[in-house]
Amino acid sequence: MGFEKTLSILKPDATERNVTGEINAMLESAGFRIIAQKKIRITLKQAEKFYGIHEGKPFFDDLCVFLSSDSIVVQVLEKENAIMDYRKIMGATNPAIAEEGTIRQKFARSIDQNTVHGSDSAETADTEIRFFFSDMEILG
Ligand code: ADP
Ligand code: MG
Numbered sequence: 001m002g003f004e005k006t007l008s009i010l011k012p013d014a015t016e017r018n019v020t021g022e023i024n025a026m027l028e029s030a031g032f033r034i035i036a037q038k039k040i041r042i043t044l045k046q047a048e049k050f051y052g053i054h055e056g057k058p059f060f061d062d063l064c065v066f067l068s069s070d071s072i073v074v075q076v077l078e079k080e081n082a083i084m085d086y087r088k089i090m091g092a093t094n095p096a097i098a099e100e101g102t103i104r105q106k107f108a109r110s111i112d113q114n115t116v117h118g119s120d121s122a123e124t125a126d127t128e129i130r131f132f133f134s135d136m137e138i139l140g
Contacts, residue, residue: 004082007128009117012070036076
């Protein structure tokens with residue numbers, strides 16, 4: 001708990017539909033500060049490295065192809081209890097069961113194209129932030 005940083009990704013289905021501003025408005029209204037941000041496109045190899053923990057699962061290949069299929073917004077969010085609060089506002093991985101008022105309930109098309117990524121623990125948040133950002137790119 002306490003003041004935390006977490007990694008957020010707005011996935012290709014969000015950039016494609018031009019809803020990244022709407023999603024970030026939800027996050028800012030909920031008290032998250034965006035302390036680093038960039039729009040990039042990653043390669044399939046980079047996506048496979050980022051999602052390495054899921055290697056071998058049946059959805060791994062499609063997941064990596066999707067994440068590298070178009071531009072994404074990667075950003076660092078800061079807030080009290082940011083990691084779990086961001087998981088909460090994202091909603092369940094499967095949007096069919098995501099709670100009302102969550103990002104995935106509002107925007108996700110399917111479990112494959114579910115609009116947002118968020119770190120799931122303090123350890124993964126640190127690793128995932130470092131995957132995309134140098135210290136110089138993150139506001140102190
Ligand atoms: P989350 O993104 O909620 O942390 P996971 O880390 O379990 O979920 O999975 C990473 C991503 O892989 C999910 O966001 C989703 O897009 C995809 N995924 C997970 N489980 C499945 C599944 N059963 N079928 C298809 N895609 C899945
Ligand atoms: Mg996850």
